[in-house]
Every structure is written in C-alpha cells, then in structure tokens.
Amino acid sequence: MLPLQAVPPAAAILPFPRHPSAARLMLSPPDLAGGELDSLRMALDSGWLAPAGPTPAAFEAELAARTGFAATLATTSGTAALHLAYRLLGVTRGDEVWAPSLTFIATVAPAVQMGAVPRFLDVTPQGFTLDPGMLRDELVRAARRGRLPRVVVPVDLYGQCSDLDTIVAICDRWGVPVLSDSAAAMGAVHRGGRHAGRGARLAAFSFNGNKIVTTGGGGALASDDPALIDRARHLAGQAKEPWPHYEHETTGYAYGLSSLLAAVGLAQLPALEARVQRRRAVFARYAAALGDLPGLSFIPEPGWGRANRWLSVARFDPQAFGADREAVRRALDAAGVESRPAWKPLHLQPAFRDAPRSSGAMAAGLFEQGLCLPSGSGMTEAEQARVIEAIASCARR
Template sequence: MADRVLMSPPDVGQVEEEYVLQAMRSGWVAPTGPDVTAFENEIADRVGVGHAVALSSGTAALHLGMLGLGVGPGDVVIVPTMTFVASANAVTYTGARPCFVDVSPDDGNMDPQVLRDAISYVQAEGHHVAAVMSVDIFGVCANNTAIAKVCADAGVPLIEDAAEALGATDETGQAAGSFGRVAALSFNGNKIMTTSGGGMLVSNDKELADHARFLSTQAREPVLHYEHKHIGYNYRMSNILAALGRGQLSRLDSMIARRREIREIYHSLFDPLPGIRLFGAEQEQTANCWLSSVVVDREVAGFSASELGEFLNGRNIECRPLWKPMHLQPTFADSLRYVTGAAQGLFESGLTLPSGSAHDDAVINGVTETIREFMAAGA
C-alpha cells in the first residue's frame, strides 16, 4: 500500500461543501450565526436532550460542564483510567484532582461496582467527591444507568464524556450524551463526524447550559460595552464549522452503517481464530463502531497485539494500542487511583485497526490481507 492507511480519516464530500459554501456566502463567518444555532438544535434533537452549546472542543465541554456542577479546587472527580487524556486534563482545569478507577475487561468502560468501592475509598480518605465522569469508550455506551444509580446513592452528580459515542445507544435505546446532568461530545477530525475541531455540551439542565454558553464567550455581560464580572473562556464554535457539522450530521447514520460494515469484515477475519476477539463485541449492535479494536491473548494466539501492530505500521497501516491508562501516565503519576489491573491488561493486549467510514472495501481488504500475511509468516 503506497499511501498510509489512517485509522479514522475525516469522511467529507459534496454535502459538507454545500453547507459550508452556503454559510460563507451568507456572510456569517464570525464566531456566531444561524448555523451555530441550527447545529445546536439538531444535535440536541439527535441526543434527546433539551439544550446544546456548540464549543471549540469536547475538552471545553467537559471543562464547562464541571464548572456548571460546581467542581473546583480541593475537589476530586472520579474518572475511568482507560480514556484519552482530555478527560483527565479537563478535571485539572477546574483546580480539582482526578481519581482514576478501573474498567470492565469486556468493553473498557467504567465498572459500576469498582466505582462504588472507589467513592467509598476516596471519601474515607477525607476527600470530597464533587463529580463522577463516565466515558463511552470507542463508541460503546458505558453502563450509565448503573453508574448513575451509584452516583445517586452517593449524592454525587454524573458527567458523561460521550466524545467518542455520538449515535450510539445503550441496550434500552437511550442515546449517548443523554445520561447524567451534563455530557460532552467531540467533533475532532478523527471522530465519527467532524467539524475539523469542535465539540458540544449537551444537557437537560437549562441553567447549566446557559451558564456554559455565557462562560464560552469570555463571560461578557449583556450590556452594550464590554463588561466582565467573571473569568470566561474563548470556547465558542464558529458558524463555518457549525455548517460543516450540519452537513456531517445529515450523513451520520450512513457513516455509522459503513463503520459497522467494516467491523463485520473484521469479524469474518478474526472470529475463526483462537485467542483473538473484537473488543466490545457484546455491545456492538448499539455502538456507533467508531473504532474497531482487537484483544489478543498471546499464549493462545501465538502472537501479541504489539507484534501485529509493528507489522502493520511497518506496511504503512496505522494502528495503535488501546488508551494507555491514565494512572500510568507520567503527568498523573501521583494521582489518586482505585485500580484492579483490567485497564492495564487491555492496554497491553489490545490493538485498534483502521475503521474510518471513508475507507472503501479495497482499503479494508488490503488491511485484512496484510494481517493474513502476518499470520502466514509464522505468527
């Protein structure tokens, strides 16, 4: 393969071009405009919540969401250790500290029982748990109903990091992003849909959403001159990027369907093989199939995930391990944690493969043929 095969490149085309061109021709190229409002309304409808605030990133949504929940210096926010660093970074922006808890080895999402034990542990250590953040990893909804019950029992609010999961649901059909007091979505370039960069805060709490919108525009007071009584942030999404997002959202279901087709191709390849399984397979019918990953038992399969990954990357096919647990990251070396080893095991045995909806069958078949070549070479 001459050109590098990326894991999840943007999938944009004529539909998005028409949306963006229309926005440019309207003259609304400033940070606010009708496409921002329309995009917010369309995302709120898709997720099934009352309010949405278009922002510069999913990280900004997490930050403002926690501020809306009253998280601040001296507090602790419980976060699954298997996640992208943005989940943890956003906690530190508030002045609070993360406590990392372990996950289910089946799907990499927060384990409700481990969460319950962790809350008791952190509180027994004399810390105030200001919030719990669940993460819907790789497009699979966490068991947010059970997690919300644990939070309610402890009197702690839930924020849902649904950055990877737009379009996914749980087994009851409830959409990712609709759990807890507030949730965050991401439209980064490699996500299920993109606005180049960007994110969205979604919530049924109007006061919280309005406060996030206020803070996201530098906390400017509603007077003619520039008046500021609070510290604000330059977090608003531009009208042009919102137009791109509207075009992407109109195609979301077809992009999810394509990623599901790619996942089925991987099923056909890996299901007959001992010691290797598709990650999160039990929930894949309700997932958005953002990324397809495998977990490899080296003793049974005869090869490791890292050996397969090295082979594929050497042939210009992008792949990488699952998220490195946050409690193993140097920047969080001194963090609170309540871990069982499940996330570390997934990091050491997992590999994420090209999964983007922009990939046609020729590209994915080329990936699978390269995997077969690896196995035929004596793996």
Template sequence: MTDTRIYLSPPDVTDVERKLLLNAFDSNWVAPVGPDLDAFEERVAELVGVRHAVALSSGTAALHLALIAAGVRRGDTVLVPSFTFAATANAVAYLGARPVFLDSTPHSWNVDPELVAGELRARAGRGQLPRAVIAVDMYGQCADYDPLLAACDRYGVPLIEDAAEALGATYRGRAAGSFGLAGVLSFNGNKIITTGGGGMLVTDDGSVAKQARHLATQAREPVPHYEHRSVGYNYRLSNLLAAVGRGQLQRLGQMIEARRRTFEHYRAALGDLPGIEFMPIAAYGVPNYWLTCLLVDAERFGAGRDRILDALAARDIEGRPAWKPMHLQPVFQDCVMRGGEVSASLFHRGVCLPSGSALTDRDRDRVVDAVRSVTCEQKG
C-alpha cells in the same frame, strides 16, 4: 497501481458539507455565531434527546465547562476512568482538582460501576465525597449507566458523561450524551462526524447551558461595554464549522452503518485466529462502532500487539495501540488508582484497526492480509 495510505479514522466529507460551508461563507456568517450554529445545536439536541446544546471549540472545552457546572474547584477530587484519552483527566487538572482513577470492566472496557459505587461509599464514610464522577463511552460504546447513576444519586454526586467517541450510540434505547448533569461530544477530525475540530456540551439543565454559553464567550456581561465579573474562555464554535457539522449530521446514520460493516468484516475475517478477541459488545446498548479494536493473546497468537502494528505500518496502514491508561501516564503518576489490571491489559494487548466510514472492500482486505501475515511469519 500503488495503494494509498489507509488511516485509522479520517474525515469523511462529501459535496453535501461543501455546499453548506460555501453557503455559510457566501452569507458572510463566518464567525463567531450565525444561523448554522443555531441549527447545528438544535439538531444535535434533538438527536441526543436533550433540551439544550452548546457548540464549542472542542470536546475538551465541553468537559472543562461541564466540570465547572458541577462545582469542581481547586483541591476537589473527581472520579475518572483510567482507560481513556488524556483530555478526560486534563480537564480535571485545569481546575486544580485531582482525578481519582478507576479500572474498567472487561465486559465493555468502560469504567467498572462496582468500583465507582465502592469508592463513593468509602469516601462518604470518611466525609470526603468527590465533587463529580466522569464516565467515558469507550470506542463508541456506552458505559453501564443504570448502576452508575444509581450510585451517584445515592450520594448526591453529579455524573458527567464523556460521550466524545459515542455520538449515535445508545444505552437501553437512550442516546449517548443524555446521561447525568451534562454530556460531552467531540467533532475532532477522527470522530464519527467532524467539524474539522469542535465539540458540544449537551444537557437538560437550562442553567448549565446558560452558564456554558456565558463562560464560552469570555464571560462578557450583557451591557454595551465590555464588562466581566468572572473569568471566561474563548470556547465558541464558529458558524462555518457548524455548517460542516450540519452536513455531517445528515449522513450520520450512513457513517455508523459503514463502520458497523467494517467491524463485522474484520470479525468474520480474523475471528478464527487463535489469540484474537474483539472488543465485546454489551447487551445493554448499541455502539456507533467508532473504532474496531481487538485484543491479542501473544502466547496463543504467536506474536504480540506491536508485531501486528509493525505489519500494518509496513503496508502503509495506520494502526494504534489501545489507550494507555491514565494511571500509567507520567503526568498522573501521583494520583490515586483503584484496580488497574484490566485497563493495563487492554493497553498492552489492544490494537485499534482502521475504521473510517469511507473504507473500501480493498482497504479492509489489505488490513486483514496484514494481520494474517503475522501468523504466516510465525509458521514460516
């Protein structure tokens, strides 16, 4: 029997999602709105513990609208973690603002709260406070929000939580997405749950939600003809995709548990190897284990990150390097960076292993065998 390809984080859908999708289709609530969209928003708001949720075409769209709600305009600055996916910084650039990149802490791989506090203090002294701060919940683990919120509140700067990877995670018992002015979720095909593509803005602020809904539907005014007093966007999620999301939410707990078991399996099977270190789990919260990531000390392990990725690829297994920091990306090379050593090290040493919630024991063993084969080659 030929083994099938193992993907990094593929969609995990069942007959539950199929039935809800077909029901929405048969009801003729196809797009752009409908009862499934309303129910999806209500359920996500309940899970996150906020009053409002606005389903959108992507997590990036949610970031864009959250930044608008924070008052970000052309020429402003926004503090952004360097160690993140490009969408976090791209949304800042959409508005003509400039990201100021900050390094991570090795204890959670999230933005360093001390760097955030120090940058706000320095900019306040110069009368140049940023318009907003974005924190990102990396690989399904929340940033350290107590000090982040304290620093932002001290200077009156709104915090936006990019929880695109973290639905179902918690920080001191509070759900990811519930911190700051607004939270952002993603339902891309590789996320913990998927709608095939989509995202959501979640917030306790009714005015933020109202503005997001207005702008996401081309900023059309509530009159019989098409009246527009501001520039809007075509950002709403369709009712059909929301139906898929409703089915995925029913299985969220099971999918998080499956990814946790995968993390534990890899850690037990590879943790004894010299030079292998897994992403640390911060004591302040519980992640959703979206991706299992490890760091490779090439000198101790006998080979570097790329050799492990090559060994995975040779066995038809998808692996990825950790995120390449934004301050190392050519498009953002002229932006200010504070620190950088931690996030650069995470990129050069980091490997993301297959972590999908439908992985079988056989799949996990194939991944383990591929990683361990590299050490055998070195010994041979």
C-alpha cells in the same frame, strides 16, 4: 517579513498539495458528506464567520434533534466542552474527580488544570468502560472518610456506551453528579434507545477530524437541563453581561464554535446513522474474517447499548496468536496501514504517577494487548482486506 511584492498571489499557491499520508490507509480519516462546500458557501454568504449567527444555532438545533438532548452548545473542542462542564459542576482546587483509567488524557486534563485531583478506577471486561461495582465500593469508602468526589466521569470508550444508568443510580445515592465523556460516541445508544450521554447531568462530544461527524475541530456540551447550557453559553462567550459596554461579573472563555466549522458539521449530521452502520459493518467484517484465529479477540459489545464502533479494537494474546500487539502494529505499518495501541491507562502515565487509583489491571491488560484497527466509514472492502491479510499473516500457522 517578506516585502509585499514578494508574496506570491493566491493562484500560485492553490490548489493545496495532497496530505503526505494520502496513499496510506489511515485509522479514521474524515468522511465528507458531499454538502460541505454548499454549507460553507451559505455561511460565507450570510456574512457570519464568528461563533454567532444562524449557522452555529442551526447546528446546535440539529444536534439536539438527533441526540434527544433538550439543549446543546457547540464548542471549539471536546476538551473545551469538558472544561465548561467542570466549571458548571463547581470543580475547584483540591476536589477529587473520578474517571476510568482507560481513556484519553482530555477526560481529566481540564479538571487537573483547575487544581482538581484525579482518581482512576478500573474498567469492566464486558465493555472496558467504568466498572460500576468498583465505583460503588469506592464511594462507600469515600463517604466514610468524608471525601466524596466532586464529579464522576464515565467514558464511552471508542464509541461504546458506559453502563450509564447503573452509574448514575450509584452516584445519585451520594449526591455526586455524573459528567459523561461521550467524545467518541456520537450515534451510539444505550438502554431504551437513548443517545450516548443521556441520563448524565452533562455530556461532552467531540467533532475532531477523526470522528464519525467532524467539523475539522470542535465539540459540544449537551444536557437535558437547558439552564446549564445557558450558563455554559454565557461562559463560552467570555462571560459578557448584556450591557452596551463590556461588563463582566466573572471570567469566561472564547469557546464558541465558528460559523464555518459549524457549517461543516451541519452538512455532516444527516449522514450520522449511515456512518454508524458502515462502521459497524467494518467491525463485523473484521470479526468474521479474524474472530476464529487463536489468541485474537475483540472488545465485546455489552448488552446495555449499541456501539457506534468508532474504532474496532482487537486484542492479541501473544502466546496463542503467535505475535504480540506491537509485532502486528509493525506488520500493518509495513503494509501501509495505520493502527494504534489502545489507550495507555492514565494511572500509568508519568503525568499522573502520584494520582490515587483503584486497581487498573483490566485497563493495563487492554493496553498491553489491544490494537485499534482502521475503521473509517469510507473504507472499502478491498482496503479492509489489506488489513485482514496483514493481521492473518502474523498468526501462528
């Protein structure tokens, strides 16, 4: 440890150096609304820094107002929200949890850590979200063998809503609750203009640094059943009972969002719809400029919802396009542009080599050919033109 006199004063280490990737066009950088500093200052002036007090409560109220959910809980991450949801839905060791294979590992990781067994289902070509027909067939077979899943977890892939109404109706027949992993879908809507996740028993959201609305790191659990969120709030606060001393009838977690991060989110939420429109405009420019190239296509938007287009995802058929996904990614990298392959399906991940699955060909196909393109709501048309030019240069002439 440095002696006290050797520690440099704050003035010597501020301002902080810029991020080393500042000159690089990133996939989905944070977009600041402009009011974050004022919001942070008010939170600091209030004296509340912990996950308590007026700022997290205000953030939750604003989140509920903008999504239509009856109740919300701000959490340390989207993964924490999913963990709480699994706990609320009674997941225990040996239970099966079903999810699409085409998703990020956080969708099922908390359940696996609780001792559950994941089963991976394939996705539809209409939007690359959970295939309701396959789900129906698998539930019929599961009922026959007397082993229904504890919960089904559709995923709003890259901000595109799953066919949630159909999925819920199928699961209701068997009494299986639905937890919507809507981590990337803030601002997306599905049938009837309802916000992503509404209709499921619970929905989880992420406010990670790359999301449309960000708190730097954070998430939320939402439901139209306030009693569920009350229970989640209790667990997120270490399950402390209302006694003058510390009393616990069960164990909980430190999952509440800090006042400072909630302040950042509170400043960002008013810009949500404008950001959705900008990201949709980014996608539209990609489609207009590149959509006629042979062998290049984009994930379609199904008729049951409006995606927020958190990320624009292109597919490259190497035979028709003249280059495969990896060649395009390397060309973009050389041009100073970040891109990323579509999710590697969980049934292909070494961590889940022994997990049961039902097909997976659609998910595997998107991984082999899919590439996520820069889609930030602050990206300029000139910056996007760099991406378009680099992709077009890879096409067979």
